[in-house]
Amino acid sequence: MTNVEALQLMRSVLAKVAPEADLGEVAAGESLQEALDLDSFDFLTFVIGLAESTGIEIPDRDFAKLSTVEGCVAYLTSAH
Amino acid sequence: MPALGADMEAGKVVQWLVKPGDEVHRGDIVALVETEKSTIEVEIFQNGTVDELVVPEGQRVPVGAVLARVTAREPTSVPGPVPVATTAPRAGAAAREAQGRPSETEVAPTVGRHALVESPLVRRLAERLGVDLDAVQGSGVGASVTRADVERAASARAKESGHPVPMGARPSSSPFARRLAGELGVDLAALRGSGPGGSVVEKDVRLAAAAARPEERTAEGVAVEDRQAAMRRAIGALMARSKREIPHYYLSTTIDVSAAVSWLGEANLDRPVTERLLLPIMLLKAAARAVKRVPEMNGFFVDGAFVPSEAVHLGVAISQRSGGVIAPAIHDVEQLSLDELMVWMRDLVTRARAGRLRSSEISDSTITVTNLGDLGVDSVFGVIYPPQVALVGFGRMREQPWAENGMLGVRPCVVATLSADHRVSDGIRGGRFLTEIDHLLQEPGNL
Structure with missing residues (x-):
């Protein structure tokens, strides 16, 4: 997966969790949860959405790696 | 129209998911209803066959209005108007009862002479008004006795005896509410008052008039704004009531x-x-x-x-x-x-x-x-x-x-x-x- 594809995927998953949220407004290193006003259930739903649409099994210990835009992109592009 | 929350006055049938002739089972989702707050999937509360959809899609009706007629499958129940029931007869039914809304009780064959009374509130009301519950014909689901039945029985008895009804049977109304009702073409007798002692006040009349008016919306944006404003109003009304009544x-x-x-x-x-x-x-x-x-x-x-x-x-x-x-x-x-x-x-x-x-x-x-x-x-x-x-x-x-x-x-x-x-x-x-x-x-x- 390329960076662009990763961002595209994040956008489409996020659209289901928080339709009005705009990924473009979030800085690369900013906490997604805080920047987009996601509660912990929203954020979990977002991560689960990433796992389900890519087929990547995300173990719980990797949860923290997905807290930012750059974290998500790095995780998605390096996973198979 | 079920009361979907203590703050709901009316709801709009957005979509029917059943049609006349359909078999329905308890718990099936039969309609989508839009309230001030959300769109709710309305579940039916009995097994039976849909006879008639009374309220067409797109129409807004007050809480308590009959949405559809369903013939219950149970052998002893009589076909008749039933509100599309909302939910299990948990404590919530008691709460709705207290707000003067129709109670939804489980469809059960009427056995013996004893009236089916789900709600302790109905029992209490009957006691207060001196109504013999076993002599009351229930109009609720499964022929259960509702608050309205008790009030009717008390009122009928009062007419016979010439004594006034102790309370609640016919809501009083303020002169202004009566005049307003005349102007807006609202039938006062059909209203439930929210004022002191259940009297009909200006707000009730306006709400009834608003509920009866077909909705006119020009653009999607207007609808969204309306809905937001309606939601704030609904939350405001409920919270104000809470702060007023609850210490x-x-x-x-x-x-x-x-x-x-x-x-x-x-x-x-x-x-x-x-x-x-x-x-x-x-x-x-x-x-x-x-x-x-x-x-x-x-x-x-x-x-x-x-x-x-x-x-x-x-x-x-x-x-x-x-x-x-x-x-x-x-x-x-x-x-x-x-x-x-x-x-x-x-x-x-x-x-x-x-x-x-x-x-x-x-x-x-x-x-x-x-x-x-x-x-x-x-x-x-x-x-x-x-x-x-x-x-x-x-x-x-x-x-x-x-x-x-x-x-x-x-x-x-x-x-x-x-x-x-x-x-x-x-x-x-x-x-x-x-x-x-x-x-x-x-x-x-x-x-």
Whole structure:
């Protein structure tokens, strides 16, 4: 997966969790949860959405790696 | 039209999911109804065959209006007008009864001479009005006796005897309300008053007139704005009523959640992310279990008395992205495992946001929990949802210095708060309740 594809995927998953949220407004290193006003259930739903649409099994210990835009992109592009 | 929450006055049938001739089963979703707050999936409450859809799609009708006619399959029930029922006859039915709304009771064959009376409130009303329940023909689902039946019986008897009805049978109205009703073409006799002693006041007339008017909307944007304004009005009206009627008292305690957090960490270690448990789930479960030990927090205050609820249906305040908050119920929380509760909660949050809640979820919470902690505040003192009697709030988890056994350490903590109804309980019981939550969270493995 390329960076662009990763961002595209994040956008489409996020659209289901928080339709009005705009990924473009979030800085690369900013906490997604805080920047987009996601509660912990929203954020979990977002991560689960990433796992389900890519087929990547995300173990719980990797949860923290997905807290930012750059974290998500790095995780998605390096996973198979 | 079921009352989907204590603050609902009217609803619009957005879509029918059944048609005449269809077989329906208890629990089937038969229609989508739009309220000020959300779109709700309305469940039917009996088995039978749909005869007629009375209210067409797109029409807005007041709570209590007949939506459809269904012939019940049970051999002894008579076909007749029934409101499309909303939900199991849990304590919520009692609450709606208290608000003068039609009660929905289980369809059951009428056996013997004894009237089917679901609601203790109806019984109490009958007692007060001197009505013999066994002599009353019920018009509710399954021929159960409703509040309206009792009032009718009392009124009929009063006419025969020439004595006035003690109360409630025919609402009084103010001169202004009568004049307004004349101007707006509203039938006063068909109204339920919200004023003192059930009298019809200006607001009731205006609401009835508004409900009767077909909706005119020019653009989608206008509809969204209308809906937002309507939602704020609905929340405002309910909260104002709560503050007016309920003598709130407030308590708070700081809970050390390190045991819960480390238990969660271990529990999540081997799980895929799809099965991850979150701290709020443990807080919800602890609150539900604490309620079982301090029952004064769980139930409804109706008709001047507290009606405790055996079951714990936890209303969970969920913020809606477009603004506003809705508190659908998770049923029988104390009987759910943490994993089950997690699945329910995720499902509920998703559906609440998508506007796909079910009628049974929206109308019968026995206590509400709000968890604003996720959004960064330390504590929240909520306003009780009438006719409930308590609201539990959890703030955000944060590390703080913690002194224990003469030692100072750093612990993750959550501030738990309670807003409770002084007509039902005192601070000492409320304090006991919060302490119980604390104790339960110290043994997370047993939750």
